[in-house]
Amino acid sequence: MLVPTARFIFVVGLSIARVVEGVFTRVRVECERVKESRKVPERKIPTFHDETATICITCSIHDIIGIGLRKFHGSYFTDHSHTLLSPNPNFITGNAILSAMEQFWSGSATNENKGMVDNLHRCGIITSRKVAEVMEDVDRALFVPNGVQPYIDSPMAIGYNATISAPHMHATCLQLLEKNLQTGMHALDVGSGTGYLTACFALMVGPQGRAIGVEHIPELVSFSIENVKKSAAAQLLKDGSLSVHVGDGRQGWPEFAPYDAIHVGAAASEIPQPLIDQLKPGGRMVIPVGNIFQDLKVVDKNSDGSISIRTETSVRYVPLTSREAQLRG
Ligand SMILES: C[S@@+](CC[C@H](N)C(=O)[O-])C[C@H]1O[C@@H](n2cnc3c(N)ncnc32)[C@H](O)[C@@H]1O
Numbered sequence: 147m148l149v150p151t152a153r154f155i156f157v158v159g160l161s162i163a164r165v166v167e168g169v170f171t172r173v174r175v176e177c178e179r180v181k182e183s184r185k186v187p188e189r190k191i192p193t194f195h196d197e198t199a200t201i202c203i204t205c206s207i208h209d210i211i212g213i214g215l216r217k218f219h220g221s222y223f224t225d226h227s228h229t230l231l232s233p234n235p236n237f238i239t240g241n242a243i244l245s246a247m248e249q250f251w252s253g254s255a256t257n258e259n260k261g262m263v264d265n266l267h268r269c270g271i272i273t274s275r276k277v278a279e280v281m282e283d284v285d286r287a288l289f290v291p292n293g294v295q296p297y298i299d300s301p302m303a304i305g306y307n308a309t310i311s312a313p314h315m316h317a318t319c320l321q322l323l324e325k326n327l328q329t330g331m332h333a334l335d336v337g338s339g340t341g342y343l344t345a346c347f348a349l350m351v352g353p354q355g356r357a358i359g360v361e362h363i364p365e366l367v368s369f370s371i372e373n374v375k376k377s378a379a380a381q382l383l384k385d386g387s388l389s390v391h392v393g394d395g396r397q398g399w400p401e402f403a404p405y406d407a408i409h410v411g412a413a414a415s416e417i418p419q420p421l422i423d424q425l426k427p428g429g430r431m432v433i434p435v436g437n438i439f440q441d442l443k444v445v446d447k448n449s450d451g452s453i454s455i456r457t458e459t460s461v462r463y464v465p466l467t468s469r470e471a472q473l474r475g
Pocket of ligand 1: 306308309310311336337338339340341342343360361362363366393394395396411412463464465466467468469472
């Protein structure tokens with residue numbers, strides 16, 4: 147009696163496992179098919195940019211709401227990349243079937259920095275020659291941890307609950323700040339992380355300008371300095387027109403204020419007053435603002451000192467917070 151029961155359970159269990167495996171295989175094959183069919187990158191409507199790299203309840207809820215909004219609007223969300231889990235953490239957040247559509251160039255992966263920049267240009271993210279040149283000069287591979295694919299359009303975990311932002315977000319911020327990154331200008335990169343954008347800023351403002359990175363994790367400051375030393379911005383670091391400092395970026399960096407351009411690489415619950423104070427009249431700040439729901443804000447200081455704020459797009463960044471809170475996760 148016992149033997150047939152055990153065999154029955156075994157057969158039923160095996161059948162269920164095969165059905166589950168079949169479903170997963172179908173989903174994977176379908177994702178591959180969608181990827182293959184997208185050999186030429188298309189311009190998608192960027193309505194949401196996810197710069198985090200961890201799975202959490204909030205992200206999952208956000209993803210589920212995101213799918214609803216995407217269906218409602220018929221537009222694409224981009225870059226739901228939770229890179230701490232592999233191979234496809236979107237299974238967990240319910241985005242598996244849609245994941246193949248979530249990057250700007252899902253069907254044309256590249257293993258060259260120039261290819262990445264070309265893709266950003268073809269997707270319409272980069273429109274300026276200067277931004278393209280600077281992103282070609284600063285090789286993203288020098289700024290990501292070893293073993294990570296540098297040129298895919300996704301944020302990547304860099305440790306300490308931080309990420310390097312996705313290439314399309316770096317490009318978007320450079321585009322938004324381009325006019326305030328002319329030769330000789332002063333730029334502040336708050337939450338400078340890997341140092342990638344600080345290096346881009348330094349090349350844009352040149353040796354007569356100033357590019358200042360402020361990051362509150364000392365290990366990331368050391369990492370970023372080593373990265374910059376290997377990059378096209380190495381000489382500017384040596385000469386002192388590029389520098390990276392350990393500090394609470396919510397206080398800005400008064401020493402080289404006022405700034406023509408301020409970039410904030412982490413989401414603030416509200417715009418820190420010291421950053422507004424350190425913006426030059428005519429200056430521009432790009433900052434993600436919000437908690438669960440975040441917007442990339444463009445803050446312009448007018449010549450009379452008044453402030454104009456507009457929303458560029460919806461985003462999801464790691465929070466601009468205290469070092470302790472960040473390390474607690
Ligand atoms: C999304 S990462 C962006 C890093 C950088 N833009 C890049 O692509 O490499 C955000 C960074 O902000 C830093 N950060 C968060 N709160 C900060 C604060 N109060 N002061 C300075 N840095 C902060 C984090 O440690 C992290 O490195």
